[in-house]
Amino acid sequence: MTSGKLNRRDLLTGAGTVAIALAAPALAEGAFGASLRFKSDPFTLGVASGEPASDGFVIWTRLAPEPFNGGGMPSKPINVHYEIATDAAFKIIVQSGDVVADHRAAHTVHVEVGGLGPSRDYHYRFIAGNARSPAGRARTLPAAGASAKQVRFGAVGCQRWEHGFFTAYRHLADEDFDFVFHSGDYIYEYGPMKKSTPKRPIVRTMPDGFKAARTLQDYRNRYALYKSDPDLQMAHASTAFIASFDDHEVANDWKGQFEEGKIEPSPSPAFLKRRSAALQAWYEHMPVRRTMRPRRSIIQSYRSFVIGRLMTLNILDTRQFRTGPACDGGWQACPDAANPKRSLLGAAQERWLYDQFANSTTRWNALAQQVLMMRLNRSKIADEIETHMDKWDGAVAGRDRLFRAALAARLPGLVTLTGDIHNNWAGDLKLDFADPASQTIGVEFVATSISAGGNGADTKKSFKRLQGLNPHIKFYNNQRGYVRHTVTPERWQADFRILETVSVRDAPIKTRISLVSNRKSPGIRKL
Ligand code: FE
Ligand code: CA
Numbered sequence: 001m002t003s004g005k006l007n008r009r010d011l012l013t014g015a016g017t018v019a020i021a022l023a024a025p026a027l028a029e030g031a032f033g034a035s036l037r038f039k040s041d042p043f044t045l046g047v048a049s050g051e052p053a054s055d056g057f058v059i060w061t062r063l064a065p066e067p068f069n070g071g072g073m074p075s076k077p078i079n080v081h082y083e084i085a086t087d088a089a090f091k092i093i094v095q096s097g098d099v100v101a102d103h104r105a106a107h108t109v110h111v112e113v114g115g116l117g118p119s120r121d122y123h124y125r126f127i128a129g130n131a132r133s134p135a136g137r138a139r140t141l142p143a144a145g146a147s148a149k150q151v152r153f154g155a156v157g158c159q160r161w162e163h164g165f166f167t168a169y170r171h172l173a174d175e176d177f178d179f180v181f182h183s184g185d186y187i188y189e190y191g192p193m194k195k196s197t198p199k200r201p202i203v204r205t206m207p208d209g210f211k212a213a214r215t216l217q218d219y220r221n222r223y224a225l226y227k228s229d230p231d232l233q234m235a236h237a238s239t240a241f242i243a244s245f246d247d248h249e250v251a252n253d254w255k256g257q258f259e260e261g262k263i264e265p266s267p268s269p270a271f272l273k274r275r276s277a278a279l280q281a282w283y284e285h286m287p288v289r290r291t292m293r294p295r296r297s298i299i300q301s302y303r304s305f306v307i308g309r310l311m312t313l314n315i316l317d318t319r320q321f322r323t324g325p326a327c328d329g330g331w332q333a334c335p336d337a338a339n340p341k342r343s344l345l346g347a348a349q350e351r352w353l354y355d356q357f358a359n360s361t362t363r364w365n366a367l368a369q370q371v372l373m374m375r376l377n378r379s380k381i382a383d384e385i386e387t388h389m390d391k392w393d394g395a396v397a398g399r400d401r402l403f404r405a406a407l408a409a410r411l412p413g414l415v416t417l418t419g420d421i422h423n424n425w426a427g428d429l430k431l432d433f434a435d436p437a438s439q440t441i442g443v444e445f446v447a448t449s450i451s452a453g454g455n456g457a458d459t460k461k462s463f464k465r466l467q468g469l470n471p472h473i474k475f476y477n478n479q480r481g482y483v484r485h486t487v488t489p490e491r492w493q494a495d496f497r498i499l500e501t502v503s504v505r506d507a508p509i510k511t512r513i514s515l516v517s518n519r520k521s522p523g524i525r526k527l
Helices: 167-172 216-227 228-236 269-285 345-359 392-408 462-470
Strands: 028-029 035-039 045-054 057-062 078-085 093-101 108-113 121-128 136-139 151-156 178-181 240-243 303-307 311-315 364-368 414-418 424-430 440-446 473-477 481-485 490-500 509-520
Touching: 045 121, 045 136, 057 121, 057 136, 078 108, 093 108, 093 303, 108 121, 136 228, 151 167, 167 481, 167 490, 216 228, 216 269, 228 269, 311 345, 311 481, 345 364, 345 392, 364 392, 392 424, 392 440, 414 424, 424 490, 462 473, 473 490, 473 509
Parallel strands: 045 240, 151 178, 178 240, 311 364, 364 414, 414 440
Antiparallel strands: 028 035, 045 057, 057 108, 078 093, 078 121, 121 136, 151 481, 303 311, 424 440, 424 473, 481 490, 490 509
């Protein structure tokens, strides 16, 4: 417990009346009548910030003295105090206030902090009764229209508890990032792994009673387990996260109203219920705005961040609104993937994105999203194209529409940031992937997983063959880590940060390769 000795009168000076009277297992009446005394630390899941803006950000925490068992809080709202300071010692507090940790949202707290200055660091913390949270740091974005000289941020995704330690996050916390983009698979919904093999060892096991997540309580406990990780907590405390979700926040390869392999028009009520529980738990545990809470079981998660005149970061949602799987999903030589009705974004999100393109005022325009955009053909038959239907290859016409909208808008600096496939990749986005001589309209950087897939290896035998079939692909690596992006007005640099192992703690990190692309002549090059 951070501050078990503090009493509530000390903590809440000047905060007005906060009447809390509780009698519940985790709580006891204190010496000051209405004061709240926790018997054990309620801030077991740390703190987080997100949604950076030029005047603020969201700060997040959850009260959960018994994190893996529903949280251990009474079914009542609890007042939580927060403080924003310009110094790490909290001597200069520039904002403070009270907010309710609602029991209907698992006693999570989402505070939208505004009125702060641009391009600077702030520190934040929470106080509930006699307990004080660890402090976090968040940085505001440059003001709109400011000529920002550089932005440095991380790209991460795919953190499977049992496959490895989250060591990459400990190193990420030292990077002094402006923010981090999370491409999803923040949790994996699966039940416990049954078998440990040399190639895929079970590095750590989930607590007793954890099974495949289906109910709201299951998903809450899963987020609590993942968020109990000290390396992940350090990363969250170090910088703001821009969160998106992929499939495993709900279930493997789901899309729209459908589970893996299920085809329209037969959504199952059981899956809709599961998706609704999963998305509710995602909202509760991510540092996102309250406008992103699920409404009619849908989360409005596509959105944009404008970083001065330097960069627009468009966050895409390739799960909720996509069409059903072409040719039943998976690897396929599938003519129907080219059907113009196929879309990974859905009509409304496509319209929004192409408006973003048309109205962009920034030098760079990034698409931060989930699944591989460049073509990945693995066919062993000449003149046949076999691609994966869960990626943009499963909606070729949608990809063409996007490229053509970017061209029509004369969009500068198109860069796609991707996750999902548990390897590092980099490649050129070609107007026609079948013709290596066709125009390169942007580049794609794919960030490997934090832990999913286990240790991996630098490369794989089949990569040379794949590169022969897909000459636009310039780099591949199959180790764990994150990508560090440094964006300046004319050049984008991606440093692929990797670990030799995630099956033991505290492995060192190194840069495997640094790749760059110029804004005016895009194309992946080695630094
Ligand atoms: Fe994954
Ligand atoms: Ca995924």
